[in-house]
Amino acid sequence: MTRPYFFFGILRHLPLLEVVLGRPVQVQTAWLADHALYWTKDGSFPVMLYRPGEQAEGVLLEEQSASDVDRLDFFEGGFGFSAHPVQVIRGGEPVDAQIFRPEPFGIPTDLGPAWRLENWQQRFGAEYEAMARDYLAQFGLKPPRAVAARFEQILTRGASRVRAAQAAPTELRHHTVAGDVAVAALREPYARFFAMEEIDVSFRRFDGSMSPQVTRAGFIACDAVTVLPYDPVRDRVLVVDQFRTGPYLRGDPQPWQIEAIAGRIDPGETPVEAARREAVEEAGLVLADLLPVASYYPSPGCSAEYLYSFVAVTDLPDAVAGVFGVEGEAEDIRGHLISFDRMMELVASGEISNAPTVLTAFWLAQNRARLRET
Known part of the structure; x- marks a missing residue:
């Protein structure tokens, strides 16, 4: 009989465990003696360390199918984790179990504070659930290491999915309901820092029928922020100048772009937190109040x-x-x-030619007088 699995970290979050296994689960609480969990510095997951006298709480999964084992090996194996025997306590009695841990088992030096599941769930739970759906979509299609190599990108996309679920109003546009979009196949022909996905899809037409199946491709990028610092007393802004791949690949002989400060939203961050972080990284600025300009898809067709x-x-x-x-x-x-x-001269001349900065410049033009009065 296979030993039960003891999950002590993020897989204690049952909605995540159910995504990984692809089925509902029932677990029991158990404890691992002389161990404790800590945040990894700047990480989104815990690490377990030997700590005499302490106890690490976890859950026992006793019933497993062959599919469960394969899916767990796929999810954990890409990070170099494998199952190892361990003895835990359940209801005051010892139980032989197994845990996933890295091999070789090193001791991190960049630890944060003690890890609590409740804190992790509030900050990362929904993002990890969304990430795991994308991660497990590659089960049986790609080697675990190849998928795990893009873990940060997949997790960042999971965070984007969580924000996307907070849909904007549908007063004028078609209001989507179940069955309005049918995907027959999904392919991922390219995946590195960014990815490309290709789908065979049909969608609800305005006459109520479904469209013919068509193939569409899309560039998969995460959610991002832009922020334009404005000094209303001096009536000036700070913009940044940097090389951009997109204009270069288009054949633009001047691929350096004048832009607002910009960057992706990291897992566990809000858009406001990301904007403040990027301002420090790209301009050395510590920003307080941020005024929302707009949230939008810059190029939804692709x-x-x-x-x-x-x-x-x-x-x-x-x-x-x-x-x-x-x-x-x-x-x-x-x-x-x-x-x-x-700035407005540069917008008019075309030297500022990227959509977020142009959009923000026009917003500032509309609101500048009000900001200068306050």
């Missing part, structure tokens, strides 16, 4: 990217301009302090 744009009212003295970027990410970003009028 991309899943969704943007949240902000204006930040802040102090912009001469010293804030400079060269910034995150070390290790090949970022080389120059900040420019320019007047509001100069």
Whole structure:
């Protein structure tokens, strides 16, 4: 008989465990003596360490099918985790079980505080459930290591799915209900930092019938933010200047772009938190209040990217301009302090030619007088 599995970390979150196994589960509470859980620094998951006198709470999954074992090996194996025997306590009695742990089992040095399931669930639970659906969609199609290599991208997409579920109004457009979209096949011909997906799909027509099956492809990018710092006293903004791949691949001889500060929303972050972080990374600015400009799909016909744009009212003295970027990410970003009028000249001339910055410039033009009065 196979030993029961003891889950002590994120798989204690039963909705996530059910996604991984592809079925409802029933578990029992158990404890592992002389161990405790800690956050990994800047991580979204815990690590278990030997701690005499402490106990790590977990759950026991006693009944497993061959499919359960295969799906768990796929989910855990990509990260170098495998099942190892362990003895846990259930109802005061010892039970022989097995846990997933990495091999070799190292001791991290960059630990955070003690890990609590409730805190993790509030911040990451829904994102991990969405991530696991995408992750397990590759079960039987790709090797575990190949899928795990894109874990951060898959988790970031899961966070985007959670935000997307908070749908905008449908007062004018068609209100989608179950059965309005039918996907016959899903393929992923390319997946690295970004991915491409191709679907064979039919959709509800306005006459009530379903369309013929068509093949459509989309660029899979995560949700992102832009933020334009504006000083209403000096009536100027800070924009950044950096090389951009898209214009270069289009054949643009001038691929450096004048933009608002921008970056992706990391797992566990809100759009506002991401905007503040990016302002520090790209311009060395600590921002307070952010004013929402719009949230939108910049190119819905071919991309899943969704943007949240902000204006930040802040102090912009001469010293804030400079060269910034995150070390290790090949970022080389120059900040420019320019007047509001100069920004609008650059929009008119086409030197500012990316949609989020143009959109934000027009929003600022509409609201500038009000901001300068306050």
